Amino acid sequence: MNISNDTADLLRHGAFGNRLEPATLKRLDALARVREFRRSATIMAPGDVLPFVGHVQSGILRVEKLLSGGRQQIVGLLAPCDMFGHIHAARSGLAIEAVTDVALRCYDRPAFESLVDVSPDLAHAVLLSVLDELATAREWAVLLSGTTVAARFACYLLIQLRRSRLPPAVARMHGRPTVALPIGRSDLAHCLGTTVESISRTVQRFTRSGLIRSDTPLQFEILDLSGLIAAADCDGRDCPVIPAELQNNRGEPELEECLPAA
Amino acid sequence: MNISNDTADLLRHGAFGNRLEPATLKRLDALARVREFRRSATIMAPGDVLPFVGHVQSGILRVEKLLSGGRQQIVGLLAPCDMFGHIHAARSGLAIEAVTDVALRCYDRPAFESLVDVSPDLAHAVLLSVLDELATAREWAVLLSGTTVAARFACYLLIQLRRSRLPPAVARMHGRPTVALPIGRSDLAHCLGTTVESISRTVQRFTRSGLIRSDTPLQFEILDLSGLIAAADCDGRDCPVIPAELQNNRGEPELEECLPAA
DNA sequence: CGACCCCTTGAATTAGATCAAATAAAGTGG
DNA sequence: CCACTTTATTTGATCTAATTCAAGGGGTCG
Numbered sequence: 001m002n003i004s005n006d007t008a009d010l011l012r013h014g015a016f017g018n019r020l021e022p023a024t025l026k027r028l029d030a031l032a033r034v035r036e037f038r039r040s041a042t043i044m045a046p047g048d049v050l051p052f053v054g055h056v057q058s059g060i061l062r063v064e065k066l067l068s069g070g071r072q073q074i075v076g077l078l079a080p081c082d083m084f085g086h087i088h089a090a091r092s093g094l095a096i097e098a099v100t101d102v103a104l105r106c107y108d109r110p111a112f113e114s115l116v117d118v119s120p121d122l123a124h125a126v127l128l129s130v131l132d133e134l135a136t137a138r139e140w141a142v143l144l145s146g147t148t149v150a151a152r153f154a155c156y157l158l159i160q161l162r163r164s165r166l167p168p169a170v171a172r173m174h175g176r177p178t179v180a181l182p183i184g185r186s187d188l189a190h191c192l193g194t195t196v197e198s199i200s201r202t203v204q205r206f207t208r209s210g211l212i213r214s215d216t217p218l219q220f221e222i223l224d225l226s227g228l229i230a231a232a233d234c235d236g237r238d239c240p241v242i243p244a245e246l247q248n249n250r251g252e253p254e255l256e257e258c259l260p261a262a
Numbered sequence: 263m264n265i266s267n268d269t270a271d272l273l274r275h276g277a278f279g280n281r282l283e284p285a286t287l288k289r290l291d292a293l294a295r296v297r298e299f300r301r302s303a304t305i306m307a308p309g310d311v312l313p314f315v316g317h318v319q320s321g322i323l324r325v326e327k328l329l330s331g332g333r334q335q336i337v338g339l340l341a342p343c344d345m346f347g348h349i350h351a352a353r354s355g356l357a358i359e360a361v362t363d364v365a366l367r368c369y370d371r372p373a374f375e376s377l378v379d380v381s382p383d384l385a386h387a388v389l390l391s392v393l394d395e396l397a398t399a400r401e402w403a404v405l406l407s408g409t410t411v412a413a414r415f416a417c418y419l420l421i422q423l424r425r426s427r428l429p430p431a432v433a434r435m436h437g438r439p440t441v442a443l444p445i446g447r448s449d450l451a452h453c454l455g456t457t458v459e460s461i462s463r464t465v466q467r468f469t470r471s472g473l474i475r476s477d478t479p480l481q482f483e484i485l486d487l488s489g490l491i492a493a494a495d496c497d498g499r500d501c502p503v504i505p506a507e508l509q510n511n512r513g514e515p516e517l518e519e520c521l522p523a524a
Numbered sequence: 525c526g527a528c529c530c531c532t533t534g535a536a537t538t539a540g541a542t543c544a545a546a547t548a549a550a551g552t553g554g
Numbered sequence: 555c556c557a558c559t560t561t562a563t564t565t566g567a568t569c570t571a572a573t574t575c576a577a578g579g580g581g582t583c584g
Contacts, residue, residue: 065404073407075400088390092397123385128350130392135354137399138337142327144406145335145455147541149572185531193407198572200532217531233329409573411540447563460540462564479549479563 016083016125024119031107031115037098043084044096052106053085059102060182064095064190074190076140077183079163083129087113100182136163144193146233152192153202154232157212157220180219206231278345278387286381293369293377299360305346306358314368315347321364322444326357326452336452338402339445341425345391347371349378362444398425406455408494414454415464416494419474419482442481468493 020028034057037043044050046066061078075094078084084096089109116123139159146152160179185196192199203220206212211228213221222228282290296319299305306312308328323340337356340346346358346366378385401421408414422441447458454461465482468474473490475483484490 063400065407073404075403075407086393088393090393090397092400094400117382120379120382120385123382123389127385127389127392130389130396131348131350131352134392134396134399135352137396137403138325138354138356141337141399141403141406142335144403145327145337147455147571193409195573196531197533197574201572204532233333409539457541458563459542459565463540466564 016122016129019121019125019128021119021121024115024122027115027119028107028122031111033106033108035104035106037102037104039098039101041098041102042095043098043102043104044094046093046095047091049089049091050085050109052109053083053087053112054104054106055083056080057103057105060099061102062097062099062187062190064097065093066095072190073193074187076137077181077191079181083133085109087116087126087130099187139163149192149194149198149202150205150231151233152194153199153206154211154228156188156192157222157228158232161222177222177225178219179222182218185217278384278391281383281387281390283381283383286377286384289377289381290369290384293373295368295370297366297368299364299366301360301363303360303364304357305360305364305366306356308355308357309353311353312347312371314371315345315349315374316366316368317345318342319365319367322361323358323364324361324449324452326359327355328357334452335455336449338398339443339453341443345395349375349388349392361449401425411454411456411460411464412467412493414456415461415468416473416490418450418454419484419490420494423484439484439487440481441484444480447479 032054033052037059043061056078058080061082061084062074063076063078063084064072064074066072072095077099078096084104086092087109116126143152143155143159146155157179160181161177183191185199189196189199203212203214207214209227211222211224211231213223215221294316295314299321305323318340320342323344323346324336325338325340325346326334326336328334334357339361340358348354349371378388405414405417405421408417419441422443423439445453447461451458451461465474465476469476471489473484473486473493475485477483
């Protein structure tokens with residue numbers, strides 16, 4: 001299969017794009033409208049119910065909880081091709097903000113729901129999509145449950161390795177798997193429920209230990225995958241399952257196959 | 263509406279029971295088979311894909327991640343009427359165990375999925391059910407993101423107050439809202455990503471502060487709801503939204519209405 | 525060049541984990 | 555029904571890890 005075609009399709013139709021009938025796809029396209037937001041823009045305030053659903057075309061969103069003291073806790077990141085919005089409206093109390101400049105492919109929610117009602121293939125794709133979101137949310141819960149910052153950071157890297165379906169997030173630098181999300185230390189700290197200082201120290205420690213290499217603050221080359229898995233305090237069978245294609249470096253042969261993904 | 267009828271219906275048909283056509287309900291009942299497990303039994307091992315889906319009729323399940331060191335991290339609790347199992351199989355790497363003796367109403371998965379395919383009402387109900395699971399998972403992520411044990415414990419109490427749809431979990435003792443899940447300190451500690459000792463100390467501290475009262479280790483009477491909300495470090499608009507019916511004690515008038523729930 | 529933002533590093537404090545033990549509750553068998 | 559075992563909870567003391575407070579580079583942009 002042609003990678004670049006797949007990529008283009010994912011970008012256009014999101015996670016459920018390539019599972020739809022041509023006819024449904026066409027009607028979906030008719031509904032689509034691309035909206036762009038600048039970095040730090042608020043897409044959804046806490047308590048809002050968006051009038052649309054959609055998926056990310058480019059950029060990174062953060063799903064976060066705003067706490068009383070003006071503090072924020074990130075409970076998820078949305079990368080290109082991830083869905084956002086409440087299919088069947090229910091206030092979540094969460095906020096969505098743009099980490100980078102973003103382009104969102106949006107569908108008017110009532111129209112989208114009507115289309116779902118008459119398109120079993122779309123209904124099925126939406127269900128799969130929500131199930132994927134569910135798995136991701138559980139993964140975040142596991143991540144946040146790590147007791148030490150080191151464990152949470154290692155888990156974060158493993159999740160990003162496994163999860164990202166599109167080039168920019170995970171690539172190979174110097175032939176090694178690399179996590180390169182456009183996420184600054186501040187956001188990273190909020191993701192991991194800690195402070196920028198602790199993040200910084202942990203990154204330095206991992207670097208000194210030879211687990212990772214970080215040319216720029218936004219890039220993490222994975223040097224020792226098995227070491228990272230050990231640091232994440234979870235065995236490879238579980239949450240952070242690494243795609244087979246990434247295992248051929250210092251590959252861990254005992255790692256099982258990854259989920260079929262997309 | 264008749265509460266006891268509703269309760270019975272929830273117990274029999276789970277979260278999506280009262281949204282189905284009578285015909286669908288009948289076909290669903292034909293598929294149902296109740297399985298019982300004793301306390302501490304493993305319903306699903308990590309890596310398993312259950313041959314059935316279903317919902318809890320009685321008892322409590324814990325959804326957990328098993329870590330390398332034999333440690334476990336609970337990423338969710340399932341109470342009566344909650345769904346479990348992967349509708350469209352995808353290994354989660356999570357385990358499900360019985361906290362108490364449980365009765366599960368199970369449906370053979372292939373048969374259930376076939377029924378979903380031909381029953382739009384069931385498909386819709388399943389989607390809503392999964393969306394509810396998603397909201398719950400995000401709530402857990404928020405819970406686990408709390409920095410201090412006190413914040414996580416307070417958040418846990420608030421979530422249980424809001425979430426439990428059936429009597430045993432939340433009731434009123436001496437006229438006050440009470441969280442009374444059959445969860446021992448050990449499980450509670452795993453839920454909150456901490457140790458039994460820290461739980462114990464936190465409970466004592468909350469008791470001394472007059473936030474809660476605990477006659478038995480399994481019961482927590484809420485004495486000061488607004489204090490708990492403050493301790494959870496999140497304003498009432500968000501995650502822990504308290505049902506209106508529970509607010510008439512030391513009610514917090516500024517709390518908004520809760521979600522329509524079931 | 526200075527203002528600003530982001531990342532790193534250092535020192536002090538504190539919360540929580542760990543180790544260890546006492547107390548309380550619940551089941552078991554005589 | 556009581557002594558006894560087992561399990562659950564509480565309390566104490568120590569030690570480690572992380573937050574907090576504070577300051578020092580290293581960029582970018584007007």
